[in-house]
Amino acid sequence: MSEAEFVVVANRLPVDRDEDGGWRSSPGGLVAALEPVMRKTEGAWVGWPGKADLELEPFDFEGMRLVPIALSESDVELYYEGFANDTIWPLYHDVIAAPRYRRAWWEAYVDVNTRFARAAADAAGRGATVWVQDYQLQLVPQLLRDLRPDVTIGYFHHIPFPAYGLYSQLPWRRQVLEGLLGADVIGFQRVADASNFARAVRRQLHLETKASGIRVPQPDGSARIARAKAFPISIDAAVYVDLARRPDIQARARQIREELGNPKRVLLGVDRLDYTKGIRHRLKAFGELLEDGRVSVDDVTLVQVASPSRERVDSYIHLRDEIELTVGRINGDYDTMGHTAIRYLHQAYPREEMIALYLAADVMLVTALRDGMNLVAKEYVASRIDNRGVLVLSEFAGASDELGSALLINPHDIGGLKDAIVRAIGMPAAEQGRRMRAMRRRVREHDVEAWSREFLAALAAVRTAPGA
Numbered sequence: 001m002s003e004a005e006f007v008v009v010a011n012r013l014p015v016d017r018d019e020d021g022g023w024r025s026s027p028g029g030l031v032a033a034l035e036p037v038m039r040k041t042e043g044a045w046v047g048w049p050g051k052a053d054l055e056l057e058p059f060d061f062e063g064m065r066l067v068p069i070a071l072s073e074s075d076v077e078l079y080y081e082g083f084a085n086d087t088i089w090p091l092y093h094d095v096i097a098a099p100r101y102r103r104a105w106w107e108a109y110v111d112v113n114t115r116f117a118r119a120a121a122d123a124a125g126r127g128a129t130v131w132v133q134d135y136q137l138q139l140v141p142q143l144l145r146d147l148r149p150d151v152t153i154g155y156f157h158h159i160p161f162p163a164y165g166l167y168s169q170l171p172w173r174r175q176v177l178e179g180l181l182g183a184d185v186i187g188f189q190r191v192a193d194a195s196n197f198a199r200a201v202r203r204q205l206h207l208e209t210k211a212s213g214i215r216v217p218q219p220d221g222s223a224r225i226a227r228a229k230a231f232p233i234s235i236d237a238a239v240y241v242d243l244a245r246r247p248d249i250q251a252r253a254r255q256i257r258e259e260l261g262n263p264k265r266v267l268l269g270v271d272r273l274d275y276t277k278g279i280r281h282r283l284k285a286f287g288e289l290l291e292d293g294r295v296s297v298d299d300v301t302l303v304q305v306a307s308p309s310r311e312r313v314d315s316y317i318h319l320r321d322e323i324e325l326t327v328g329r330i331n332g333d334y335d336t337m338g339h340t341a342i343r344y345l346h347q348a349y350p351r352e353e354m355i356a357l358y359l360a361a362d363v364m365l366v367t368a369l370r371d372g373m374n375l376v377a378k379e380y381v382a383s384r385i386d387n388r389g390v391l392v393l394s395e396f397a398g399a400s401d402e403l404g405s406a407l408l409i410n411p412h413d414i415g416g417l418k419d420a421i422v423r424a425i426g427m428p429a430a431e432q433g434r435r436m437r438a439m440r441r442r443v444r445e446h447d448v449e450a451w452s453r454e455f456l457a458a459l460a461a462v463r464t465a466p467g468a
């Protein structure tokens with residue numbers, strides 16, 4: 001048993017396997033945010049290495065202890081693709097796609113969560129702090145508390161927590177709430193998510209809630225207070241600024257515009273190919289604008305990066321077909337030899353290329369139907385060191401709570417979305433600058449480091465609270 005003071009538990013380890021069987025770190029906000037704490041505390045990270053049936057011993061990587069959890073083909077199918085991505089994901093995103101409730105998926109979820117909790121219990125030293133991440137592991141907090149009552153447990157929920165009327169569909173609604181309440185601090189993206197959770201706890205478990213505190217009765221008759229609160233996640237803004245300053249990336253941005261035929265305006269969408277992201281609504285609005293003649297393919301091009309995601313889940317297979325049919329129709333109707341309406345890219349790119357795209361785009365379209373936060377919106381803003389560009393942002397993305405200077409839209413209102421796109425295309429530079437500066441300030445001041453610092457401070461406060 002190793003003795004880490006700080007343990008992160010997440011579905012995925014922060015590394016990817018390279019071609020020759022070695023490991024390289026997978027760049028993500030979470031890793032960047034936790035790296036300083038990890039180094040300072042000789043932290044451990046418990047997670048799945050991303051490939052089925054890979055049995056590996058714990059190993060050290062860049063100052064962290066990595067503890068791999070092996071998942072079989074069947075675990076991946078039932079726990080990950082099934083319960084996490086075909087039950088919880090659609091249910092928590094307001095049933096945009098129909099959630100499927102399968103008892104065998106739930107059983108696999110319980111089983112895999114138990115294995116994660118055991119591994120975390122083994123990795124944590126006496127009195128350690130353990131931070132559990134996201135909806136794949138909602139049962140881990142209580143399972144871990146049962147094994148290790150001495151550790152302080154945090155949980156952060158990266159996706160929305162739905163309104164009670166929807167949440168109550170879940171056949172295992174009580175067990176999931178009990179699992180989460182094992183944490184001392186339960187963090188959400190938005191205030192609304194935290195209040196949806198508190199309401200579910202009151203209705204299902206009849207517990208008392210007061211401000212962010214939830215009174216959780218203990219087996220010995222005493223009670224402890226769990227805190228459910230919003231901690232909006234962010235990005236490592238300085239990294240985006242540094243990359244956006246790089247002359248080669250700026251040159252690449254100019255080259256992208258040239259390759260698109262130098263349109264007057266470039267619109268951009270960047271999403272995992274997911275039904276929550278509102279890609280279809282965006283395409284519909286853009287297609288209608290071309291049809292109405294309010295935009296012309298000679299002047300405006302939409303670049304849509306839809307990176308491959310969850311390619312074995314049925315709803316994702318159908319979504320891809322629908323999107324590609326729509327893109328093909330719109331391009332077929334409006335393309336000319338020299339200009340394309342939509343440059344559609346079902347590919348994943350290096351981060352440098354993403355930033356060149358952000359710099360090349362006059363208008364960024366974030367039209368999510370439901371999104372915990374949406375980091376793409378923050379990345380676009382952070383990259384615009386020239387204080388130019390317009391962010392069109394769905395009010396259903398968590399980011400809209402902080403980025404009020406974006407053009408906020410309701411993606412279901414296609415007419416309103418079309419008007420916002422036209423307004424963005426024609427927005428004077430001075431107004432762009434005013435809005436962009438306000439958003440940039442927010443993202444700079446509240447970066448991912450501030451996010452983890454605030455969460456961990458809330459967790460430390462639990463530990464020092466009287467009676468703890």
Ligand code: GDG
Pocket residue numbers: 158159233270271272305307347348349350351354371372373374375376377379
């Ligand atoms: C979940 C929640 C919440 C995308 N394509 C490429 C690429 N990306 C990067 C983006 C961004 C990330 O992936 C996507 O983050 P989002 O926040 O937009 O969305 P989810 O993946 O759904 O994330 C979400 C988030 O967790 C954090 O809490 O904000 O609401 O759903 O960083 O840039 N990166 C590269 N190539 C690509 O092709 N390099």
